[in-house]
Structure formats: structure tokens, C-alpha cells
Amino acid sequence: MRLSKLSLAPVALLALGLISALPAAAQLTPKQELGKALYFDQNLSLNKNQACASCHLPPGWADPRNAADPANLVVSEGSILGLFGGRNAPSSAYAAFSPFFQWDAAAGLFVGGQFWDGRANTLKDQAKGPFLNPVEMAMPSKRAVLEAAADPFNPNLLAYQTLFMSVYRVDLASLDLNNTIVVDAVYDLLAEAIGDFEKNRELNAFTSKYDYYLAGKVRLSGNELRGLQLFNGKAKCALCHLSAPAIAADGVSVMPPLFTDFTYDNLGIPKSINPLLAANPVDFGLGGRADIAALDPQGLQLGKFKVVTLRNIALTAPYGHNGYFATLTDIVNFYNTAGIPGMWPPPEVPHNVNRAELGNLGLMPMQVAHLVAFLNTLSDGYRPGPSPLAFPLPPLP
Numbered sequence: 001m002r003l004s005k006l007s008l009a010p011v012a013l014l015a016l017g018l019i020s021a022l023p024a025a026a027q028l029t030p031k032q033e034l035g036k037a038l039y040f041d042q043n044l045s046l047n048k049n050q051a052c053a054s055c056h057l058p059p060g061w062a063d064p065r066n067a068a069d070p071a072n073l074v075v076s077e078g079s080i081l082g083l084f085g086g087r088n089a090p091s092s093a094y095a096a097f098s099p100f101f102q103w104d105a106a107a108g109l110f111v112g113g114q115f116w117d118g119r120a121n122t123l124k125d126q127a128k129g130p131f132l133n134p135v136e137m138a139m140p141s142k143r144a145v146l147e148a149a150a151d152p153f154n155p156n157l158l159a160y161q162t163l164f165m166s167v168y169r170v171d172l173a174s175l176d177l178n179n180t181i182v183v184d185a186v187y188d189l190l191a192e193a194i195g196d197f198e199k200n201r202e203l204n205a206f207t208s209k210y211d212y213y214l215a216g217k218v219r220l221s222g223n224e225l226r227g228l229q230l231f232n233g234k235a236k237c238a239l240c241h242l243s244a245p246a247i248a249a250d251g252v253s254v255m256p257p258l259f260t261d262f263t264y265d266n267l268g269i270p271k272s273i274n275p276l277l278a279a280n281p282v283d284f285g286l287g288g289r290a291d292i293a294a295l296d297p298q299g300l301q302l303g304k305f306k307v308v309t310l311r312n313i314a315l316t317a318p319y320g321h322n323g324y325f326a327t328l329t330d331i332v333n334f335y336n337t338a339g340i341p342g343m344w345p346p347p348e349v350p351h352n353v354n355r356a357e358l359g360n361l362g363l364m365p366m367q368v369a370h371l372v373a374f375l376n377t378l379s380d381g382y383r384p385g386p387s388p389l390a391f392p393l394p395p396l397p
């Protein structure tokens, strides 16, 4: 967790203007429309069977195949059937709020970035990866992605041509695909549009029951409230998964909580014995990145993974970077009893395991259930319509 954190009690919301009088409806800019079409287009994968949305589908914006069978399908299957990635697909929702990957010198911690290990700085950088990843969309080259977008059989062709022209002044029909400078530039624009789409209200809805509670429009049940109190208190969850509104990046606006401080920790999750992952090498997370390893001779980042948002968490099983936990009860049980000898297999990475902020919590089974009841209030779409809260969307681009 991070040391200095500005946070506000929910009672201050009204005074600070977090409650919106007339929230604007979800509306996409032309660039976001382009990004949305690309995000949902299966034609942009090797076997024309996979889009970003395949592994990041609303309402959870994670892999629905895995959520339907979280005890077995802990990682996602790629466009080439039978090939699986090495990590659990996180939600793409709310990822837009992650700051650039950076070293916070005051706190002595890495913060931000995209992916479980923060290796992409922005959503745009992130979006360039999956098309070319052999265990994801498996396209052979950037050029192949652009050709698939401009393919006369692509049902989106007309929309792509119109939007590439109106947004970027690029004529998709007459690109010189032999020119790598052109290909690189247009591929960048495509990724930028996808990243931009991920910043809109569809992925950043703030319409959970908890948001209605913060807005004073609904009460939590007794058990949900007990769960919230545990979350902020005895169970220590809010040390990393911030649950109170805070000052937004602009230094003025109030942000509803994102349930993450975007820092990195080693929770001591065991190595997966699932057949899809068992044979994989040890995953060192942040400290396993070559660039970080070079800066970190003492190995202080080994085994650390990003604190992820808990918004929509009930919809995105399994849990943890390796999908070790099939249910929310499983992972809360882990937080409760981690570190007690004999309770769990040893951590996959023994270095830097955080024992100060989790483990040995002494929660009763009933309290575990209350925490899960609270986590279940974080799914968007509690009521139809716009968020009851006013909030700044992430800045563009």
C-alpha cells in the first residue's frame, strides 16, 4: 500500500460536489466509436474468432468463459485453440484510471501502469500487444491487423473507412502497406482509438449499489454494512483497495473510490497446480520484468503484482494473477488465514511477502461471508441509467 493518501469520508460528498445533479448520458466521441468497433471485432485475430471483448466482455469486462468455469479455466484461450496465456485476464473496466507506471520516491514504491506487472504505460501501449501475442489474437504482424481491418469482407469496413478518415484523416483504402513507417503509424492510431474507447463511461460506469450508497440513494443491508466495516477495519482490505472517495488527479474534483491504490504487493499466493499453468516457470511479476530486475539487484520487487480494482469483482472470477481462487469466499479465506502454518501451500515467490497487512486476520466464517456480501455490492448496473455520482473521466488521450 501507499503511505500518504488523501481520502474523504462519505459524509463530505455532498459538500464537495461528488453527487451529480444532472449526469450526462454515456456518449462516445467518433474516436471512441472507432475504438469500440475495433475492440469488438473478431476479424482482427488470426482465426477470426477473437476480439479484445472475448477476454474483456461486459458487464465484467473480463473473460466470461473463465467466469463461468473458474475452478478449471483459470487463464484465457487464444485465437489458436489449445493455446493459453500465463495469467488471468483482469477487467479492462476502470483500468483507464491507472496512472503512468512510475517510481513514487516519497513512498518508495512503484505505482501505476497496465497489466499485472505494469509493463505497459498507457492503454494505448497496452492495446498494441494482444493482436500480436501468439497466445492471444495471434496475428503475424501489424500489417496483417491493418489488412484485416481493411478487408472487403470485414463487415466493419465502411465504418472503419469513415471513422479513420474523419478522426485521423487517414484513407484506409489507399494505405501503402509496404511502407513500415505508414504501418507503424496507423497501427498506433488504431491502438490509440481502442485506448480512448476504454476511457468512456461504458467501462467506467460507477453505477454499483455501493455508488448509490455513497450518493445517499440506497442503504446497504446489515450484512453488506458489516462487510464494509470489516473491509475498512479488521480485514485491512482498504489499506490497498481504497474504498473512500479521494481527490482526483486534477487536484480539485472528487473521485469515487477505485478500490486500488495502483501499487504492487506480493500476497504470497501459491503456485497454481491447474494443468493450464502447473508446468509454467515461476511468475516473478513486477520483479520479473527485465527492466525492473536491472534496477533492483536486491530483488525487492520479486513476486509483486498490481493491486487491481474490486469494482465488478463478483463478475470476474477466478481471482488473482494466476486465477488461484475460484470464488470470492476462497480468496477472502486466503486473506484471513495466509501466513498461518499449514493453512496454504507455500507462496509461489517467497520474497517480499506482505505479512503486515494481510493474513492471520482472525475473521469468523460469518465475517468472511459479510465481506463477500460487501464485495457483491460493487457490480455496475445496480439500477439502469447513469451514475448517481459526478466524476471526472480519465483525461484524453
Ligand code: HEC
Binding pocket: 039, 050, 051, 052, 053, 054, 055, 056, 076, 077, 078, 079, 085, 087, 088, 089, 090, 091, 092, 095, 113, 114, 115, 116, 117, 123, 126, 127, 128, 130, 131, 135, 136, 137, 194, 308
Ligand atoms: C486471449 C485473451 C485476451 C485478449 C484477446 C485480450 N486480452 Fe487484455 N488481457 C488479458 C490478460 C491475460 C491480461 C493480463 C496479462 C498480464 O498482466 O501479463 C490482460 C490485460 C489487459 C489490460 C490491463 C488491465 C489492468 O488492470 O492492468 C487491459 C486494459 C486489456 N487487457 C485490454 C485489452 C485490449 C484492448 C485487447 C484487444 C486489443 C485485449 N485486452 C485482448 C487477456 C486478453
Ligand code: HEC
Binding pocket: 001, 090, 091, 231, 235, 236, 237, 238, 239, 240, 241, 263, 264, 265, 266, 267, 269, 304, 305, 306, 307, 308, 309, 310, 313, 316, 318, 319, 320, 321, 322, 328, 331, 332, 335, 336, 354, 357, 358, 371
Ligand atoms: C497489501 C495490499 C492488499 C491488501 C491489504 C488486500 N489486497 Fe486484495 N489484492 C492486492 C493485490 C496486490 C492483488 C493482486 C495480487 C495477485 O494476483 O498476485 C489483490 C487481489 C485481490 C482480489 C482479486 C482481484 C482479481 O481481479 O483477480 C480480490 C478479490 C481482493 N484482492 C480482495 C481483497 C480483500 C477482500 C481484502 C481484505 C480481506 C484485500 N483484498 C486486501 C493487494 C491487497
